Amino acid sequence: MKIAVVLRQVPDPIEPLELMPDEKALDYGEAGFLVNESDEHALEQALLLAEDGTAEVTVLAFDFGDVETTLFSAAAKGVDRILTIPWEEPFPPGTDVATALFADAIRSVRPDCILIGCQAHDELEGAFGPRLAVELELPYLGVVRGVRQTAKEMVLEAHKEYPGAAKARMSVQLPAVLGILAADQPPRYVPVSRIREAMKSAEFEELELESVPPSVAVSVARLSFPLRGDGARMLEGNEREVAEQIAEILVEKGVLT
Amino acid sequence: MSEQDVLVVADLEGDSISNGTLELIGAAGQWTETHGGQVLAALLSTDGASQAMRLAAADRILAVDNPVLAHYCPGPFLDALSEIVRREAPRLVLFASSTVGLDLAPGLAAVLKTPCLGNCRAFDAEGDAVMATCSYCSGKLVAELQAKGRPVVLTLLPGAFHPATRIGKGELEPVAMELAEGAIRFEEMILADQSDVDITQQDVLVSVGRGIQQEDNMELAQELAEALGGELAASRPIVDQGWLAATRQVGKSGMIVKPRLYLALGVSGAPEHVEGMSGSELTIAVNTDPEAPIFEIADYGVEMDMLDLMPELTEVLKRKRAVSYER
Ligand SMILES: Cc1cc2nc3c(=O)[nH]c(=O)nc-3n(C[C@H](O)[C@H](O)[C@H](O)COP(=O)(O)OP(=O)(O)OC[C@H]3O[C@@H](n4cnc5c(N)ncnc54)[C@H](O)[C@@H]3O)c2cc1C
Ligand SMILES: Nc1ncnc2c1ncn2[C@@H]1O[C@H](COP(=O)(O)O)[C@@H](O)[C@H]1O
Numbered sequence: 001m002k003i004a005v006v007l008r009q010v011p012d013p014i015e016p017l018e019l020m021p022d023e024k025a026l027d028y029g030e031a032g033f034l035v036n037e038s039d040e041h042a043l044e045q046a047l048l049l050a051e052d053g054t055a056e057v058t059v060l061a062f063d064f065g066d067v068e069t070t071l072f073s074a075a076a077k078g079v080d081r082i083l084t085i086p087w088e089e090p091f092p093p094g095t096d097v098a099t100a101l102f103a104d105a106i107r108s109v110r111p112d113c114i115l116i117g118c119q120a121h122d123e124l125e126g127a128f129g130p131r132l133a134v135e136l137e138l139p140y141l142g143v144v145r146g147v148r149q150t151a152k153e154m155v156l157e158a159h160k161e162y163p164g165a166a167k168a169r170m171s172v173q174l175p176a177v178l179g180i181l182a183a184d185q186p187p188r189y190v191p192v193s194r195i196r197e198a199m200k201s202a203e204f205e206e207l208e209l210e211s212v213p214p215s216v217a218v219s220v221a222r223l224s225f226p227l228r229g230d231g232a233r234m235l236e237g238n239e240r241e242v243a244e245q246i247a248e249i250l251v252e253k254g255v256l257t
Numbered sequence: 258m259s260e261q262d263v264l265v266v267a268d269l270e271g272d273s274i275s276n277g278t279l280e281l282i283g284a285a286g287q288w289t290e291t292h293g294g295q296v297l298a299a300l301l302s303t304d305g306a307s308q309a310m311r312l313a314a315a316d317r318i319l320a321v322d323n324p325v326l327a328h329y330c331p332g333p334f335l336d337a338l339s340e341i342v343r344r345e346a347p348r349l350v351l352f353a354s355s356t357v358g359l360d361l362a363p364g365l366a367a368v369l370k371t372p373c374l375g376n377c378r379a380f381d382a383e384g385d386a387v388m389a390t391c392s393y394c395s396g397k398l399v400a401e402l403q404a405k406g407r408p409v410v411l412t413l414l415p416g417a418f419h420p421a422t423r424i425g426k427g428e429l430e431p432v433a434m435e436l437a438e439g440a441i442r443f444e445e446m447i448l449a450d451q452s453d454v455d456i457t458q459q460d461v462l463v464s465v466g467r468g469i470q471q472e473d474n475m476e477l478a479q480e481l482a483e484a485l486g487g488e489l490a491a492s493r494p495i496v497d498q499g500w501l502a503a504t505r506q507v508g509k510s511g512m513i514v515k516p517r518l519y520l521a522l523g524v525s526g527a528p529e530h531v532e533g534m535s536g537s538e539l540t541i542a543v544n545t546d547p548e549a550p551i552f553e554i555a556d557y558g559v560e561m562d563m564l565d566l567m568p569e570l571t572e573v574l575k576r577k578r579a580v581s582y583e584r
Binding site for chain 1: 328329359364366367368371373375388391394395397399402403404406410439442443444447448460461493498503504510512517518525527538540541542548554556561565569572573574577578
């Protein structure tokens with residue numbers, strides 16, 4: 001079986017986000033980047049599926065943000081191929097462009113199964129996986145936690161999540177696109193020494209794809225930071241003082257007697 | 258059929274229409290009041306007539322009854338919705354941000370080659386465009402977006418719109434169509450483990466997020482929960498790590514809780530988490546990041562390292578308890 005995994009760079013949400021002067025885009029020059037969390041789970045799920053040794057895992061990514069770090073780490077985790085899509089702009093590709101280029105890249109790999117994170121926090125136009133699937137004329141199942149190989153080679157079993165910690169066991173006839181929320185186990189840790197080795201030996205294949213014009217159907221009129229409104233009343237002081245204040249609030253509200 | 262019709266896609270939880278669906282109808286009603294048009298509801302199931310009552314606030318309930326729609330599976334659901342949209346040509350299509358809506362909305366938009374906007378808190382028309390205010394970057398930013406196309410597909414942020422109070426015509430219209438089973442099929446539903454504590458029934462929840470950093474630190478949170486006479490809950494990454502059971506997860510794919518006290522420690526307040534705890538009576542949030550979105554919805558906030566605060570708070574609470582027992 002051939003598995004393709006899509007890895008996207010997203011701005012690190014823990015670092016302060018900055019806006020461009022026109023307030024229509026994030027200032028990506030100021031942002032720190034990391035791999036989209038659920039994409040990292042998608043990679044882990046692919047590696048778990050490949051553990052029996054019969055599957056080949058190919059990773060695809062735009063050459064954007066801090067992608068080298070992500071890709072060297074993927075190489076150290078043992079993926080078979082790494083394909084990069086050239087990207088010169090200082091901002092990431094928009095949804096339509098990303099869909100078209102990833103789809104072209106994926107077609108060149110001819111995978112049986114495509115795994116992608118079921119969301120990224122910088123998506124404005126809904127999740128990306130379902131679009132990619134439509135572009136590839138494949139079915140899509142998202143918000144998946146856990147995928148297993150069944151006795152039939154081209155049939156997987158996936159758990160789709162529902163509210164209340166419920167899940168549906170679904171059978172997936174390949175080829176298909178799966179939107180992963182979480183892998184069966186947390187993404188594996190790779191020691192820095194292995195990443196260093198990968199930096200020496202790993203090879204990225206750069207794809208040559210036809211460029212795609214950006215879409216104008218959706219545009220950003222303005223980005224802003226949320227109004228704080230009344231927000232929380234902030235408690236000040238050292239640990240002990242704050243703890244005392246919390247205890248008082250709890251007594252006052254009748255939570256503690 | 259009118260230029261301004263809004264199609265709401267009914268979201269089922271098990272056998273019943275979700276509360277989120279009523280919020281969609283409420284939002285659709287606001288639109289039709291201003292712009293005209295009718296509120297249509299698409300109801301995909303095996304027996305629409307048994308569900309239609311809950312959708313009475315809509316004007317027309319378009320019920321597709323088919324055995325392949327007994328449980329969500331992407332193929333027939335996407336086919337049925339595309340067909341309804343082609344027949345009815347609504348201005349807007351609204352989805353709940355449920356684990357099904359998140360799959361279907363962008364897929365439908367892609368099939369119809371029309372725009373899709375996610376996590377909307379408000380929307381309106383501006384000329385021939387649709388403007389929407391959307392939550393962006395896990396709630397750290399707000400985006401005002403403009404979409405041109407017809408229809409525009411929107412997923413609505415849970416809790417952002419009031420459930421419908423309008424009185425619709427509530428007319429049930431069976432819709433006949435051929436549907437085939439797809440390549441992805443439903444096998445069985447696996448329900449949550451019933452043996453664990455039910456966090457939806459607890460008065461006091463100590464909820465830990467990724468700020469806890471290491472599994473070893475869970476003990477500090479456990480001690481704090483005990484000192485408060487409460488139970489531990491968590492955000493999704495903690496459950497993904499396997500540090501707490503899935504039954505303890507609060508949020509979209511976890512539990513909806515309404516405790517008297519929700520103490521959120523190292524939880525950023527992503528919309529998927531907030532939708533599970535926004536009904537809490539009293540929320541106190543502890544986070545090292547003053548910009549964390551959780552501070553917008555908490556009653557009290559503390560900008561501090563949770564690892565430093567937890568042992569102090571446990572001690573203070575234990576001492577208070579001891580004093581109140583002595584009395
Ligand atoms: C379909 C779908 C369903 C989802 N369902 C759920 C769900 O049910 N429940 C859920 O929770 N999430 C859910 N998510 C995930 C959600 O989007 C967020 O990723 C998640 O809630 C983030 O968890 P967190 O706040 O613990 O982690 P982060 O967002 O990483 O936040 C950690 C916070 O801890 C703070 N911090 C770090 N160190 C410290 C310290 N020492 N002291 C104090 N604070 C510290 C940081 O400032 C940060 O704000 C879902 C996502 C999707 C796509
Ligand atoms: N048939 C299956 N298909 C997909 N995921 C599964 C399946 N069985 C178990 N899992 C997942 O594997 C993990 C461990 O489950 P268990 O095998 O029950 O210990 C959980 O995340 C399950 O959701």
